[in-house]
Amino acid sequence: MNSERIPGTKLGEVEILRVVEWQGAFLPARQLVPESTEEEWRENADWLAPDHWLPDTDQAVGTLQTWVLRSAGRTVLVDAGVGNGRERPGSPLFHRREGDFLARLAEADVRPEEVDVVVNTHLHADHVGWNTHDVDGEWVPTFPNAQYLLPAADDAFFGPAGGYAGGRREDDRLLYEDSIAPVHRAGLLTLWQDAHRIDEHLTLEPAPGHSPGSSVLRLASGDDRAVFVGDLLHSPVQILDPTHNSCFCLDPAKAQASRRRILERAADQHELVIPAHFGGTGTAEVRRAGQGGFSLVRRTTA
Ligand SMILES: [Zn+2]
Numbered sequence: 396m397n398s399e400r401i402p403g404t405k406l407g408e409v410e411i412l413r414v415v416e417w418q419g420a421f422l423p424a425r426q427l428v429p430e431s432t433e434e435e436w437r438e439n440a441d442w443l444a445p446d447h448w449l450p451d452t453d454q455a456v457g458t459l460q461t462w463v464l465r466s467a468g469r470t471v472l473v474d475a476g477v478g479n480g481r482e483r484p485g486s487p488l489f490h491r492r493e494g495d496f497l498a499r500l501a502e503a504d505v506r507p508e509e510v511d512v513v514v515n516t517h518l519h520a521d522h523v524g525w526n527t528h529d530v531d532g533e534w535v536p537t538f539p540n541a542q543y544l545l546p547a548a549d550d551a552f553f554g555p556a557g558g559y560a561g562g563r564r565e566d567d568r569l570l571y572e573d574s575i576a577p578v579h580r581a582g583l584l585t586l587w588q589d590a591h592r593i594d595e596h597l598t599l600e601p602a603p604g605h606s607p608g609s610s611v612l613r614l615a616s617g618d619d620r621a622v623f624v625g626d627l628l629h630s631p632v633q634i635l636d637p638t639h640n641s642c643f644c645l646d647p648a649k650a651q652a653s654r655r656r657i658l659e660r661a662a663d664q665h666e667l668v669i670p671a672h673f674g675g676t677g678t679a680e681v682r683r684a685g686q687g688g689f690s691l692v693r694r695t696t697a
Contacts, residue, residue, distance in 0.1 A: 406667070407616020409596050410465040413677060414503050416476040416496045416525075420449055421457030421488075421672075422642075424630075428455070430639045431632045439635070442691075446675030447631055455630055456674045459521055461496075462623060463503060464614075467594035469511035472538070473612055473623050474671055478524025481573060485566040489520050496525060497537070510538040512593055516625030516671065517609040518549035519643070520566060523574040534577045543578050544599060546608025547586035550575070553606075602627055602657055604650030605643065611657055613666070621667040621678075627654050628670040634658065634681055634689045658689050 404410065421427065424436050436448055444450050462473035476496060483489040497507070515523050526543060527534040536543075553560050554575065559568035578584045585591075591599040596616040603609050605626045612623040627650070628634065629641040637654040644650035661668050661681050668679045680692040 406614055406619035406621050407596065408466070409614055409616050409619075411621075412463050412503055413460045414463060414496065414499045414505070416459040416461070416494055416499070417488075417492075418458040418460075418674060419456065420452065420454035422455055424448060424453050424455045427457075427641055428630055428632055428639050429642055431630075431636070435632050435635065439632070443631065447673065457629070457672045458674050458677065459672065460677065461500075461525070462669065463500075463505055464597070466596050466614075466616075469594065470505060470509055471512040471514065471593065471597065472505075472510055472541075473514045474516055474522045474625065475513055475525040475537075475574075477521050478526075478528065478574065480529050481520070481524060482569050483520060483566050485564050486520060489524075497528070507538050508540055510541045513538055513541045513543045514593075514599065514612055514623075515543065515545045515549075516612065516623065517546060517606045518553045518571070518575065519606060519626065520570045520574075522625070522671065523570065526574045527577050534573045536578050536581050536583055539581075539583075541583060543584045544591060544593070545575070545584060545586055546599075546601065546610050547588040548601070548603065549606050549608030550584075550586050552608065602653040604646045604648070604653045605641070606645055609650075609653070619667075620664055621669055622657060622661055623669045623671075624657055625671050627657055628668070628679075629672055631673070631679060631691060634668075634679060634691060635684075636688050638687075655687070659683070662689060 440450050447456050459476050464471040477489045479493050525537050528537045551557050598613045599610050602611045614621040633639045638651050640647050640650045662683045681689045682692050684690040
């Protein structure tokens with residue numbers, strides 16, 4: 396299934412669906428979440444497998460997907476995947492990838508020119524790729540009429556001002572130049588900090604640590620609440636123990652603090668948690684559990 400409506404379809408007045416770019420075995424489980432233990436995965440195998448973990452190979456399952464929201468009469472995309480034809484020498488899964496994401500978007504009745512807002516929760520390769528596409532050898536914005544929203548702190552860190560993340564990887568410069576700079580040049584990019592209200596239902600706020608500008612998108616409509624947490628979570632084992640960072644979290648202490656804060660609020664305010672990369676339904680309902688951890692109320696098996 397390439398696009399599907401999540402259970403509930405609508406949260407308040409906001410319609411939600413997702414378009415999957417790729418799904419599969421992503422990384423060995425404890426490479427993805429280095430502080431997790433084999434026991435944590437095994438003890439929860441009955442619901443982690445097969446949506447989040449493949450016990451036979453000990454691989455974590457990952458999904459690359461874009462959440463599509465119809466909110467206040469507008470179309471909002473949350474995260475923009477990997478994209479096609481990218482030079483990503485440091486990321487074999489992303490390097491020169493070719494997929495049919497735009498066809499899948501069309502199947503979901505999303506026409507690029509009708510997209511009003513593109514949210515990049517943070518500036519990593521798998522969240523900004525479809526910001527642009529290749530037209531006659533040039534990277535141009537895929538969504539020509541959209542306002543693109545990017546955390547200012549990530550633009551500063553990953554862009555030229557920050558020496559492309561301090562020059563730690565060639566991929567960072569490449570992805571800035573093919574996925575961010577063209578949107579800048581087209582005048583479509585809005586850099587935000589502190590908080591940014593999109594409409595009466597949707598608000599962006601910082602949750603730094605995974606990257607300097609990592610953010611979450613809160614949805615509040617009628618009695619329904621949800622929070623799109625980006626890469627604050629790659630696996631449900633990080634809900635069970637929120638001290639577990641992913642191997643991609645740049646500031647471990649800040650990432651832990653943001654994860655705990657956002658999960659506490661989600662538990663207390665009954666926000667549906669919607670991470671960027673979960674398999675299954677892609678969502679999790681969380682409650683506080685003992686020793687500072689959390690449990691999943693409705694486990695995310697499809
Ligand atoms: Zn990601």
